[in-house]
Amino acid sequence: MKEISNRSATFHFSIEQKFTAGMVLLGTEIKSLRQGKANFNDSFCVLHQGELWIRSLHIAEYNYGTANNHNPVRERKLLLTKRELHKISTKTKEKGYTIIPLKIFMSENGYAKIDIALAKGKKTHDKRDSIKEKDAQRDLKRTLKL
Numbered sequence: 001m002k003e004i005s006n007r008s009a010t011f012h013f014s015i016e017q018k019f020t021a022g023m024v025l026l027g028t029e030i031k032s033l034r035q036g037k038a039n040f041n042d043s044f045c046v047l048h049q050g051e052l053w054i055r056s057l058h059i060a061e062y063n064y065g066t067a068n069n070h071n072p073v074r075e076r077k078l079l080l081t082k083r084e085l086h087k088i089s090t091k092t093k094e095k096g097y098t099i100i101p102l103k104i105f106m107s108e109n110g111y112a113k114i115d116i117a118l119a120k121g122k123k124t125h126d127k128r129d130s131i132k133e134k135d136a137q138r139d140l141k142r143t144l145k146l
Helices: 027-034 082-092 124-145
Strands: 013-023 044-048 051-055 076-079 097-106 112-121
Touching (some): 013 097, 044 082, 051 082, 051 112, 082 097, 082 112
Antiparallel strands (some): 013 112, 044 051, 051 076
């Protein structure tokens, strides 16, 4: 399985701190993830009663699943240590911080893992700066190749 990344995350948010979490999944969800069928559109993480949950993460139904197939957009629990959960909860109480998913990948043991980040939203002028930076990097690479 290739890793599935949230490409718009770094454009809309400035990332402060990253964490790697496990995911509680059903059997058909893991099979669908191994096929690379996940979408991060509008997905976000929420702290609820001391647990971290991811919402709006779309994992497509497994093609060969029976009537026991999963709901594609259900809430999924993320597994972190208590220390990490406490750190995240104190930061999100501050104004402007949010928890966003960055990428889903398979660990060496075959478990599905997700990288999440504490992030602050970018203003429009910050987005323009990052676009200019990307263009400058692209131009620099082009000139070095010639």
